Amino acid sequence: MPSASTRADFDEMKSEISAFFEARVREGRTPGTFFTVFDGDGVLFEGGFGCRTLDGPAPDRQTRFRIASCTKSFTIAALLTLRDAGRLVLDEPVTTFVPALRATLPTGSPVAPTLRMLMSMAGGLPTDDPWADRQESLSREAFLAILTKGVRFSTVPGSRFEYSNLGFALLGQVIEEVTGQTFPDFVAETLLRPLGLGMTTFDYTTVPKEQMATGYRPVGGDWLALQLSEPGAFSSIGGVISTGADLAKWAAWLFEAFRDDVPERGPLSAASRREMQRVHCPIAPEPGEGLLLKGYGFGLMAETDARHGLTVHHSGGYPGFSSHMRWSPEAQIGIVGFENATYSGAWKPVAAGLRRILDRLHPDAPTPEPPEEIVVLGRKLVWLVANWDESVLAQLCLENVAMDRPFAERGAELAGLVAKVGSPDAGHIEIRPADTGMFGRFEVRMPCRTGVITATVWLGPPEPARIQMLAFRVEATDP
Numbered sequence: 001m002p003s004a005s006t007r008a009d010f011d012e013m014k015s016e017i018s019a020f021f022e023a024r025v026r027e028g029r030t031p032g033t034f035f036t037v038f039d040g041d042g043v044l045f046e047g048g049f050g051c052r053t054l055d056g057p058a059p060d061r062q063t064r065f066r067i068a069s070c071t072k073s074f075t076i077a078a079l080l081t082l083r084d085a086g087r088l089v090l091d092e093p094v095t096t097f098v099p100a101l102r103a104t105l106p107t108g109s110p111v112a113p114t115l116r117m118l119m120s121m122a123g124g125l126p127t128d129d130p131w132a133d134r135q136e137s138l139s140r141e142a143f144l145a146i147l148t149k150g151v152r153f154s155t156v157p158g159s160r161f162e163y164s165n166l167g168f169a170l171l172g173q174v175i176e177e178v179t180g181q182t183f184p185d186f187v188a189e190t191l192l193r194p195l196g197l198g199m200t201t202f203d204y205t206t207v208p209k210e211q212m213a214t215g216y217r218p219v220g221g222d223w224l225a226l227q228l229s230e231p232g233a234f235s236s237i238g239g240v241i242s243t244g245a246d247l248a249k250w251a252a253w254l255f256e257a258f259r260d261d262v263p264e265r266g267p268l269s270a271a272s273r274r275e276m277q278r279v280h281c282p283i284a285p286e287p288g289e290g291l292l293l294k295g296y297g298f299g300l301m302a303e304t305d306a307r308h309g310l311t312v313h314h315s316g317g318y319p320g321f322s323s324h325m326r327w328s329p330e331a332q333i334g335i336v337g338f339e340n341a342t343y344s345g346a347w348k349p350v351a352a353g354l355r356r357i358l359d360r361l362h363p364d365a366p367t368p369e370p371p372e373e374i375v376v377l378g379r380k381l382v383w384l385v386a387n388w389d390e391s392v393l394a395q396l397c398l399e400n401v402a403m404d405r406p407f408a409e410r411g412a413e414l415a416g417l418v419a420k421v422g423s424p425d426a427g428h429i430e431i432r433p434a435d436t437g438m439f440g441r442f443e444v445r446m447p448c449r450t451g452v453i454t455a456t457v458w459l460g461p462p463e464p465a466r467i468q469m470l471a472f473r474v475e476a477t478d479p
Contacts, residue, residue, distance in 0.1 A: 004333060005044050009360060016356055018047045020349035021337065025050035030322070030339035031216055031223050034059035035350070036244030037357070039333045040252055040259070046244055052213040052340065054223060061245055064199065065213045065338035066228070067323045068133075068238040068316025070247065072168055073254070073276065075236045076119055076299030078175055078187050080272045087178050090116040094123075097174040100147035105156045113157035115174065118167035120280035121296045124157035125164035132165030133318050135234040140176075143169065143233035161281045161296055165237040172236025184231050184239065194267045195253060200242040202235050204228045212241075215320015217342040226320040226342070238318055247336045251325050254300075255312070258329040276300055277312045277329065308358045315347045322346040326354050331361055370431045370439050373465050378431045378444045381455050385414060385446060385472075386423045397467045398460045410470070417474050422449030445475065 004010060014037075021035045032050035036043055048059035059065075082088050088097075093112035095101055103110035105124055113123035135143075155162060172183040179186050184202035192200050204212055216223035231239055242250075256262055257273035264270055279295030279302050294303040297312070304310050313326035320340060324347035327334025335357075337350040370378070377396065384393060390407040424446035434441035444455040452475040460468035 003039055003041060003044070004357065004361065007360075013357060013360055014045050017045075017335070017353040020353050020356075021047060022049045024339065024344075024349055030341035030344045030346075032059045032213065033337065033339045033346070033349070034061075034063055034065070034244050035335060035337040035353070036061075036248045037333070037335050037353070038248035038252055040256055042252075043245055043248060044333075054214070054216075054225075059213060059338070059340075061243060062199075062211050063213050063338075064201075064204075064207050064211050064241045064243055065323060065340065066204075066215065066238070066316075066318050066321040067240045067242050067247060067325075067338070068318035068321055069165075070314050070316040070323050070325050071236065071238045071240040072299040073250075073314060074187055074191060074240055074299075075168055075171055075175075075183075076276055077268050077273075078183075078190055079115070079119065079171060080275070080298070081190055081268055082175065082178055084269060084272055088115065088174070090114065090119070094118060094170050094174060097177045098144075098147065098170055100144045101170065102147075102150060103153065103157070104150075105153040110153075111157055113167070115171065116280070117158050118164070118171055119298045121161050121163050121167065122158055122281040123162075123164055123167040123170075124153045124155045124159070125162065125166050126152060126154040127163050128165050129163075129317065132169070132234060132237060134229075135169070135232075136229040136237070136239055137232035138234055140173070140233050143173070161283050163296075165234070168237045169234045172233065175236070182231075183236050190267055195249065197242070197246045197249060199246045200240060200250075202231045202239045202241065204241055205230070207241065213321075213338070213340045215318070215340050215342070217320065223341070228320070238316060244336055244338065247323075247325055248334070251327050251334050251336060255327050255329045255332060255334065259332070277302055277310075308355075308362065311354070313347070313351070317343040324350040326350050328354065328358055331358060333357060333361075368433055370433070370442070374431060374439045374442065377457070377465065377467075378429060379426070381444050381457070382424050382426045382429055382446055385418060385453060385455075386426075388414065397470065398462070400460075400468060401470060404469075410472075414472050417453055417472055418448075421451035421453060421474055424448050424453060451475070 021033050024030050024033050032052050034048040036046040052059040052063050091114050093114055095112040103112040117123045175183050215226045254273050257270035276298040278297055280297055282295040285291040285294045290305055292304045301313050309330045316323035319342050322339040322344040325336040335350045335353050337346045339346045388411045428447050430445040432443045433439050441458045446453045454473055454475045456471045457467055458469035459465050
């Protein structure tokens with residue numbers, strides 16, 4: 001895949017993206033910001049604006065930021081390494097590993113959430129950002145005391161999406177219970193060191209002072225510095241500290257899983273990395289978002305639109321910090337961004353920047369090419385419209401098609417359509433998928449003398465590809 005850096009408009013693209021981030025400091029949203037644009041080969045360009053510490057220099061590629069909830073993808077990857085090794089099962093209740101938790105819903109017959117439910121934010125626990133973001137350094141004993149006293153469930157586990165940091169703190173305890181190691185140590189041993197993420201840590205005291213960004217919150221038109229927290233029982237919700245280059249390397253390793261031209265490389269399989277990036281708990285798109293699908297995967301958000309296909313992302317917000325990482329698996333390009341201000345909304349320039357890049361890479365909505373077997377099937381349908389033959393139709397269809405509606409009825413209806421608009425022009429057919437890039441359901445548009453005959457096709461599950469639903473209509477006719 002050609003790199004964006006080889007495009008004639010690359011310098012113009014760099015200026016546009018940089019402007020999104022520079023504006024954040026100029027408008028007083030944050031004291032400082034840093035961003036990295038990257039593809040599968042590494043960093044394409046990066047930039048820092050403002051200051052990493054008040055009156056200090058601008059953030060640079062050595063500057064470490066708390067990435068907050070972007071940590072959750074590390075937590076999930078660590079869990080999946082244990083699942084893939086056969087050391088745990090995702091559909092086990094979390095109480096198998098953390099018995100101190102007591103389920104409370106549904107009333108009268110409470111059920112404990114499974115690991116899978118917690119991983120996909122469907123564990124039934126309430127949204128808890130303000131409280132949980134202050135709990136990172138909590139000891140394991142203090143955390144278990146909270147669980148023993150009791151926690152509130154807001155919905156029946158498995159019934160709906162609700163973002164829960166407590167759920168990910170429980171997953172951190174599962175990892176510690178299974179491995180006998182602290183959560184930060186296991187992540188460092190299993191993920192950070194094998195992937196060469198040498199600038200990524202959980203402990204700010206190991207970071208040279210001049211490299212650590214100071215986090216702030218706004219107070220009366222000024223900025224108040226906040227104390228960093230140390231690793232503890234809630235590190236699995238947001239404890240990672242990293243740089244633009246390291247987080248970009250992490251994200252590129254995740255989206256590399258969608259490529260079929262690179263060899264398999266650990267520490268987590270490509271299949272498991274793709275599993276992280278697909279919807280496990282759907283979320284209804286907001287009006288105006290223009291999304292076909294949206295939801296929480298495993299430690300990541302996934303959304304699909306008609307123009308750019310799948311986009312994967314996650315935000316992070318902590319006292320003093322905001323972060324966001326976002327990428328397109330199809331385009332194999334992404335952006336990570338950091339701000340050193342509390343919940344300041346780093347997602348805004350990152351999302352705007354990636355959208356601008358994708359618009360430049362794909363100025364028009366892409367038209368997916370149908371597989372050859374779909375093209376062959378489409379041509380046969382065109383032939384049938386002009387040369388009705390029930391024996392040929394029977395070869396193309398599964399057995400239910402004739403049972404649902406006799407071929408003779410279909411033929412009579414189609415003859416009426418042909419009489420109205422004429423026979424199709426076999427040289428100018430168009431095959432359109434019903435969903436972005438997918439041809440399990442599709443339409444075959446056949447231009448005729450005075451209109452268009454459209455065949456709607458649903459393929460059945462058995463191989464080879466055969467039709468389970470077929471309908472013809474006249475889409476348009478001349479007066």
